[in-house]
Amino acid sequence: MSNTNSTGTTATGLSAEQLRSSLASIAAANGIGRWDLGAACSTDISVQVDRGEPKQMKGAQRSSITVRVWNDAGLVGVTSTSDLSEAGLERALTGAKEASAFGNADDIPAFSPLATAPLAPLDQPIHAPQGILRLLDTLKGAEQELLARHDAIATVPYNGLAERSSERIYLNSDGACRQQQLSTASLYLYARAEEAGRKPRSAGAVRLAYGAGDLDVAGCINEAAERTISHLNYAPIATGHYTCVFSPEAFLDLIGAFSGLFNARAVLDGVSLSNRESIGETLAVPFLDIHDNGLHPGNIGASAFDGEGTPTQRLALLEGGVLRNFLHSEATARAFGVNPTGHAGMGAKVSVGPDWFEVSATPGSGGGQSGLDRFKAGEPIVWIDSLSALHAGVKASQGSFSLPFDGWLIQGGEPRSIEAATVAGDIRQVLKAIVGFEGEAKITPDGLCPMVWVEGLSITGEA
Amino acid sequence: MIATAPPTTGVLDSHWSPALEDLLACGRSAGADLVEVFLERTDHLGVLAEQDTITSVTPAFGMGAGIRVFLGKRDGFVSTNDLSPAGLRRALEQALGMLGLAPGSNGRSGFEGLPGLRDFAATKADWLQRCPELKEATARLLEGTDQLQRQGKHLQARRGSYARDWQEVLVAASDGTFGRDIRLHQSVGLNVLAADGEHRAGVGRRYGTSDQPDDLRRWDATASAAEVCASAGTMLYADYVEAGQMPAVLANRFGGVIFHEACGHLLETTQVERGTTPFAERVGETIAHPAVTAIDEGLTGGAFGSLSMDDEGMEAQRTVLIQNGVLQRFISDRAGELRTGHARTGSGRRQSHTFAAASRMRNTFIDAGPHTPEELIASVDKGLYCKSMGGGSVGPTGQFNFAVEEGYLIENGQLTKPVKGATLIGEAKEVMPRISMCANDLELAAGFCGSVSGSIFVTVGQPHIKVDSITVGGR
Numbered sequence: 025m026s027n028t029n030s031t032g033t034t035a036t037g038l039s040a041e042q043l044r045s046s047l048a049s050i051a052a053a054n055g056i057g058r059w060d061l062g063a064a065c066s067t068d069i070s071v072q073v074d075r076g077e078p079k080q081m082k083g084a085q086r087s088s089i090t091v092r093v094w095n096d097a098g099l100v101g102v103t104s105t106s107d108l109s110e111a112g113l114e115r116a117l118t119g120a121k122e123a124s125a126f127g128n129a130d131d132i133p134a135f136s137p138l139a140t141a142p143l144a145p146l147d148q149p150i151h152a153p154q155g156i157l158r159l160l161d162t163l164k165g166a167e168q169e170l171l172a173r174h175d176a177i178a179t180v181p182y183n184g185l186a187e188r189s190s191e192r193i194y195l196n197s198d199g200a201c202r203q204q205q206l207s208t209a210s211l212y213l214y215a216r217a218e219e220a221g222r223k224p225r226s227a228g229a230v231r232l233a234y235g236a237g238d239l240d241v242a243g244c245i246n247e248a249a250e251r252t253i254s255h256l257n258y259a260p261i262a263t264g265h266y267t268c269v270f271s272p273e274a275f276l277d278l279i280g281a282f283s284g285l286f287n288a289r290a291v292l293d294g295v296s297l298s299n300r301e302s303i304g305e306t307l308a309v310p311f312l313d314i315h316d317n318g319l320h321p322g323n324i325g326a327s328a329f330d331g332e333g334t335p336t337q338r339l340a341l342l343e344g345g346v347l348r349n350f351l352h353s354e355a356t357a358r359a360f361g362v363n364p365t366g367h368a369g370m371g372a373k374v375s376v377g378p379d380w381f382e383v384s385a386t387p388g389s390g391g392g393q394s395g396l397d398r399f400k401a402g403e404p405i406v407w408i409d410s411l412s413a414l415h416a417g418v419k420a421s422q423g424s425f426s427l428p429f430d431g432w433l434i435q436g437g438e439p440r441s442i443e444a445a446t447v448a449g450d451i452r453q454v455l456k457a458i459v460g461f462e463g464e465a466k467i468t469p470d471g472l473c474p475m476v477w478v479e480g481l482s483i484t485g486e487a
Numbered sequence: 488m489i490a491t492a493p494p495t496t497g498v499l500d501s502h503w504s505p506a507l508e509d510l511l512a513c514g515r516s517a518g519a520d521l522v523e524v525f526l527e528r529t530d531h532l533g534v535l536a537e538q539d540t541i542t543s544v545t546p547a548f549g550m551g552a553g554i555r556v557f558l559g560k561r562d563g564f565v566s567t568n569d570l571s572p573a574g575l576r577r578a579l580e581q582a583l584g585m586l587g588l589a590p591g592s593n594g595r596s597g598f599e600g601l602p603g604l605r606d607f608a609a610t611k612a613d614w615l616q617r618c619p620e621l622k623e624a625t626a627r628l629l630e631g632t633d634q635l636q637r638q639g640k641h642l643q644a645r646r647g648s649y650a651r652d653w654q655e656v657l658v659a660a661s662d663g664t665f666g667r668d669i670r671l672h673q674s675v676g677l678n679v680l681a682a683d684g685e686h687r688a689g690v691g692r693r694y695g696t697s698d699q700p701d702d703l704r705r706w707d708a709t710a711s712a713a714e715v716c717a718s719a720g721t722m723l724y725a726d727y728v729e730a731g732q733m734p735a736v737l738a739n740r741f742g743g744v745i746f747h748e749a750c751g752h753l754l755e756t757t758q759v760e761r762g763t764t765p766f767a768e769r770v771g772e773t774i775a776h777p778a779v780t781a782i783d784e785g786l787t788g789g790a791f792g793s794l795s796m797d798d799e800g801m802e803a804q805r806t807v808l809i810q811n812g813v814l815q816r817f818i819s820d821r822a823g824e825l826r827t828g829h830a831r832t833g834s835g836r837r838q839s840h841t842f843a844a845a846s847r848m849r850n851t852f853i854d855a856g857p858h859t860p861e862e863l864i865a866s867v868d869k870g871l872y873c874k875s876m877g878g879g880s881v882g883p884t885g886q887f888n889f890a891v892e893e894g895y896l897i898e899n900g901q902l903t904k905p906v907k908g909a910t911l912i913g914e915a916k917e918v919m920p921r922i923s924m925c926a927n928d929l930e931l932a933a934g935f936c937g938s939v940s941g942s943i944f945v946t947v948g949q950p951h952i953k954v955d956s957i958t959v960g961g962r
Contacts, residue, residue, distance in 0.1 A: 074760070081585035083565040084841055085578070088549070106549035106568045115548065123544040126625055130540060156585050181761035181883050216763060216883055223914070224884040263730050293537065294644040295680055295689075373535065373543035416878035416890040417910050421644075421680050422687045424727075426910040426960050428888045444886055446910050446960025448730070484730035484910075484960040 038065045038087070040193045040203050047091070050114045051197070056121055058094035060135060060196035062331055062370045063087070063108075069153065070186035071160045073167050075179065081156055089113070090370050092133070093120035099127025102372040123372065133374050136354040136364050139200040139333030144319050146328055151207045151235025153187045159236060160185075163211075166241050170215055173249035176256055180248075182214035182228065187236050194333040202333050208325045209236040213248040217256055225258065225441070227251035227409075227430060232324040232469055251409065254432070258441035261433050261485030266406040267459065268447065268481045269398045272466040272473035274408045274429070276381055279314065280470060281418040281425070282451040286316070286341045286349075288356035289376040295421045297452065298347065300360070308345035308455035311389035315340050316351060318366070318379030322467035326380070331370035336379060339365050344386045345455070351376050381471035385461055392460030396477055398434050405434040406483055408447060423450045445485040454478050499526050499657035500667060501604040506572065507659040508600055510579055514556055515598040515661050517588040522579070523660040523821075525553040525798060526570070527840040529653065530615060536628040536647040539636070544621065551840035554578045558586040560826050564843040601665040607795035608655065611669040615653045617700035618673070624649055627703050631677055634712030640720055644680040649673070649703065652944075658800035666800035672791065672944050673702045674933060677711055681719040688722040688907070690715055690892065692875075695791045695933030697944065702789075718875060718893050721905045728894060728906035728961035734870035735911065735954045736863045736897065740932040741876045743947035745954075746781060746853050747936070748879040748887040749915045754783075754808050755834075755846040756823025757939055763883045765916045766814055774814045775919035778856055781809040783818055785833060785849040791933035792849035792946040799835035799844050806832045808851075812920075820846040838941025845940035852948030856925025860951035863924050865900040871909060871959055872897050881915070888912040888960075910960035918957060926951035 043063060051059050065087040072079040090104040091113075101124025103116045154162075163185040170180055187209045194202040214228030229247035233239045270278070282297070285307065290296035298305075308314075317338040318326050329335055332354050340348040352360065353368030353376050369375035385391030398405045408431040417427040426448040432439035459477035466473065507524055514522030528550045535543040552575060553566045563585030565578040583589060619627065631647040639645070652672045659665045674695030681688045692715050696702045737745055758764035766774055775781070785794045785803025794803050799821050807815050819827070820835030823846045835844035864872060872895040879889025891909035895902045931948035 078561050078585075079760075080843065081561075081563045082843070083563075083578070083581045083585070085565075085567045085569060085574075086841065087568050102545055104545070104547035104549075106551060108568070112548075119546050119548075123546055123621070126534075126541050126544045126621060128540055128542045131542065179762045181763045214883060226883040371543060371545060412882065413878075413880045413888045413890075413910075416880065416888070419689055421689045424908055426890070426908050426962075428886070428910065428912050428960070444912055444914070444958065446730075446888075446912060446958075448727075448908060448910070448960060448962050482730065482962040484958065486732065486958050 038063055038191050038193050040195060040201055043193065044195050044201070046110065046113055047117065050117050054118055054121065056093050056117060058197050059091060059117065061089055061091045061194070063089040063193040064190065066188055066190035068186060068188045069156050069159065070184055071156060071163050072184050073160070073163050076164060076168065078160055081160065089116065091116050091120050092370065092372070093117060093124055095121060095124040098132060099124045099129060100133055100372050101125070101127055127372060131355060131373065133355045135196050135198055135200065136332040136334040138335060138364055139194070139196060141335055143328045143335045144337070146319065146326055147321060148206060149234050150205060151237065153189060154236045159187065162236065162241060166213060166245055170213055170245050170249055174217060174253050176217040176219045177215045177249070177252060178218060180213055180215045183212060185211050185236065192327070194329060196333070200333050202329045204328050206325055207234055209233050209239055211239050211241060211244050213244055215248050215252040217252050219256060225252065225255040227255055230469060234324065254439070255430065255441040258443045260443045260487035261445050261483060262487040263484045265480050266483050267403060267477065267479045268406045268408050269462065270408050270476045270478065271410065272475065273468050273470070274411050275383065275476045276468060276470040276473050277411050277414060278451070278454070279381055279383065280378065281414045282420055282423070283378045284420045286351050286378070287376050288350035288352045288360060291350060292356060292359060297423050302347050305347050306345050307347050307452070308342055309392060309458045310345045311386045311392045312342055312345050312455065312458060313384045313386045314342040315382040316378050316380065317382050320380055320382065320472060322472060323380040330366045330368045332364065332368045332374065334364040334366040334368060336366045344389065351378060381473070383471065383473040383476070384465060392458060394460065396460050396462040398462060399437045401434065407432045407434055407439060423452050425449060425451065443486060445483055448482045448484065499528055499655050503657055504601050510575060511659060511661040512596045512598045513590050514579055514583060516596040517583045517590045519556045519558055519583065519586070519588060521557040521661050523555045523658070523799065525840055526657040527551055528655045529839070532651045534624055534628055534649040536625070536632045538645055539629060539632060541625045541629065552578065553840040553843065554582050555843055556582040556586060557825065558588065561586060562822060566841040598661045601659055602663055605666040608667045608669040614669060614671045614700050618651055619703050624703060627706065627708065631675065631708040631712060634708050635677060635679055635716060638712050639679055639681065639716035641681045641683040641723060642679050643682040646678040648676040656798065658798065660800065664800035666796050668795050670697065670794065671700060672697050675703065675706050677715045679715055679719050681723045683723060686723050688719050690719040690722060693933060695944070696789045697791055697793050699789050722893055722907050725905035725907040727908040728871065728959060730959060730961040732956055732958055734867045735873055735957050735959070736867060736870065737873045737949070737952050737954065738875065739928050739950050740930045741934065741947060742873060742952065743852050743932065743949035744876045744879050744889050744934070746949060747848065747851055747947045748881045748889055749913065749918050750781070751783070751848050751851045752881045752938070753885060753915050754817050755848070756817050756819045756827045756829050757845050759817060759827045759829070760823065765885050769814050770816060772814055773812045775809050775812040776922050777812040778925050779809055779812055779919065779922050780854040781852070782807055782854060783848055783851040787850050787931065790850045790931055790946045791944045794849065797833045797835045798837045801831055801833040801835065803833045803849065818846045818848060820844055836940060836943050838943055842940040845938070847938060847940060847943055848936060848945050850931060850946035850948065852929065852931060853925060853950065853952060855927050855929040855950045858924050858926045860926045860928055863926055863951050863953040864897055864902060866924065866953060867897045868899060870897045872902055885915045886912065887915060908961050912958050912960055918954060921955040921957070922952050923955050924953040
């Protein structure tokens with residue numbers, strides 16, 4: 025193949041055939057009979073602006089591989105590298121062989137039995153990049169429009185517009201070969217507003233698409249402006265217990281932070297709130313369904329297969345509040361006597377993680393209390409718009425959380441931004457204290473979810 | 488034209504000089520004010536022990552370049568894994584193109600070549616070889632998880648993790664910067680999950696150093712396990728903290744995360760550029776209680792945030808940020824100096840070649856004061872003692888938060904029952920004047936900081952401090 029820069033990469037991306045050929049010959053020369061590989065290659069460009077001027081323009085070409093090697097004793101070793109030269113590949117393979125001496129005999133990953141199964145079709149149009157100067161013009165225009173929305177919006181300190189072209193490959197020595205190309209674009213705008221004698225307030229919005237031309241720029245500007253302006257009129261909230269309405273983004277953040285509930289790896293490691301016998305247990309109110317569905321058309325940039333080559337699929341996690349399935353890799357699936365679910369990473373110890381959640385009312389259940397409207401509630405309602413600092417405030421293995429949030433207190437139908445507050449609770453109690461849902465489910469970068477009402481959560485404020 | 492091929496030795500040293508000079512001259516001849524090339528090689532080892540088994544060994548190695556071009560106050564940055572002449576040339580041309588420049592368009596270089604290499608790595612060549620080999624590293628980790636088993640009660644899961652990060656960097660810029668360094672960071676973490684009926688407590692500690700190949704050999708697994716097990720035993724049956732406004736005493740070491748989040752980030756010139764710090768125009772003014780003197784430096788031997796030179800080739804220094812409550816200066820990098828006028832402080836840092844350097848903290852701490860820790864606690868009638876802190880963050884309006892891993896109530900000047908689930912929130916401008924007492928027991932603790940230029944090794948630190956009033960989130 026022409027235009028080859030180093031082993032397995034071409035001017036346009038990765039060459040699966042070249043990678044396979046190189047690895048097979050290096051493996052054979054080093055006495056390695058069983059191996060697999062995950063490779064990724066991407067080209068990114070991004071821009072940031074500051075009050076009409078370009079702030080930083082970035083470009084990146086990245087390539088990386090992770091190889092796993094099974095030694096004569098059947099143990100697995102792994103090595104990763106960004107050096108895709110012939111020498112780099114050889115060092116990676118021999119490094120993985122060396123590491124395999126320390127492989128865990130009690131938990132040996134194998135090739136996924138589904139690594140050659142058919143993949144579900146994904147409608148992912150490939151867009152040619154617009155180029156950095158067009159991105160810059162678009163972002164400058166977006167910033168200008170956002171600044172013009174309100175006198176108090178003086179800056180948009182966090183902003184960015186990016187395009188990415190990427191490619192993933194999975195290969196193994198049994199002949200599996202997966203390859204996926206993707207183009208994506210993202211826009212984020214976080215405005216900062218300040219009125220005389222008042223504290224600064226900030227809020228923003230994000231949009232994803234398969235190409236920069238498809239981004240909903242106007243929607244992003246509108247959402248960032250509306251949210252920022254809505255926080256200008258703020259007041260402290262009194263500490264106490266409130267009924268809370270989580271935005272789709274906030275509820276999905278919370279579910280994601282506690283996804284260890286559904287994670288077979290965490291269960292086997294003893295750090296999940298679930299255990300091997302939890303399938304069939306009631307974890308939530310009887311009208312809550314949660315599915316993991318990386319294949320949903322709203323999941324921009326969905327992966328067609330996981331790190332082990334297993335096809336992505338839609339999987340029921342909770343149905344009617346009852347735990348139906350765990351997320352699995354090949355190894356955890358084998359331990360549970362089920363099929364892998366397409367949620368694996370790649371490694372000597374394979375990680376497991378969710379793709380994209382669908383939160384919905386259980387069909388036929390009525391969906392809890394009907395007609396919920398936060399603006400017509402008879403009691404004060406805390407509307408939680410976004411959660412912060414999940415990395416610090418979530419104790420995933422304990423179930424507890426205490427998180428700062430942005431949101432509003434709604435009294436008599438009137439929302440007023442909350443100055444500074446935290447929401448605290450236990451995920452197990454939250455799932456059983458859901459009152460119902462409000463509005464249509466919304467597509468977000470992390471999943472599909474309506475607004476979710478939860479009663480009796482602890483709010484700490486400064487009033 | 489860039490004709491000079493990079494060396495094939497695999498080492499980043501003065502052999503790269505001709506190739507780098509070609510790149511820098513090309514960039515300058517295109518009209519760039521300044522061109523900077525950052526080259527990097529890395530070698531990482533991660534090991535995980537669970538219970539009494541090694542469950543993961545993850546070696547990784549890599550290389551790459553980051554090329555940054557300045558024109559006026561604007562800059563373009565491109566990173567690549569391709570260190571071939573064509574790959575570097577392509578990256579440079581892309582960076583130039585972002586600024587509307589093209590090679591040769593200016594017709595003159597103005598670049599007079601690189602000086603001799605400032606080689607901070609000369610005495611560090613054998614560091615990687617002197618680190619423990621895999622067999623020794625795994626044995627030490629298993630010693631740690633064994634100690635957890637011996638010293639802990641009700642432990643449902645025990646984990647030990649080890650990370651060794653070796654990095655060789657070469658920085659060249661058209662202003663004559665030409666430096667090389669080798670960095671070595673090692674850290675060991677111990678984590679447990681204790682469970683007894685409905686009671687659960689997850690506790691972890693991480694210990695880290697820089698530039699000490701023998702660090703893992705010297706690690707006291709017994710003492711570390713004792714610290715983790717003692718905390719887990721206490722927190723397993725702790726009640727949730729009652730929310731409210733109250734005074735708090737924060738312990739030394741990792742308690743310093745309060746200054747890091749509440750104030751340190753707001754003293755980085757990246758925040759001045761964005762207009763997101765309330766302190767931008769306040770140099771020379773009182774922004775904290777007179778009890779507070781705060782420092783950011785890169786010099787303490789073995790500390791996680793120490794470095795011989797920053798990622799822009801400037802030697803580290805000691806920077807007094809706040810002296811007796813008065814703001815002295817900001818943490819600045821090359822772009823920060825250009826855009827805000829605050830002089831560079833050797834604080835241009837980045838996670839890897841894929842990030843442009845930015846002004847970032849190194850070893851950042853509140854200096855020791857005159858009191859004993861007991862005096863601070865005795866001064867509180869009813870409040871919270873934060874013995875161990877978790878992570879935190881600061882937002883674009885200066886609001887900060889951080890989690891308390893291990894807390895105790897203070898009642899009538901005495902520590903009483905343990906409490907969990909606390910989150911401290913506040914605003915930098917308001918909390919800094921409320922740090923009213925500093926004890927005499929300054930200690931540092933290793934940590935990681937994620938921000939605009941990626942995740943970097945830092946140290947936080949402080950003596951015991953008293954905050955007169957802070958919002959404690961809980962139940």
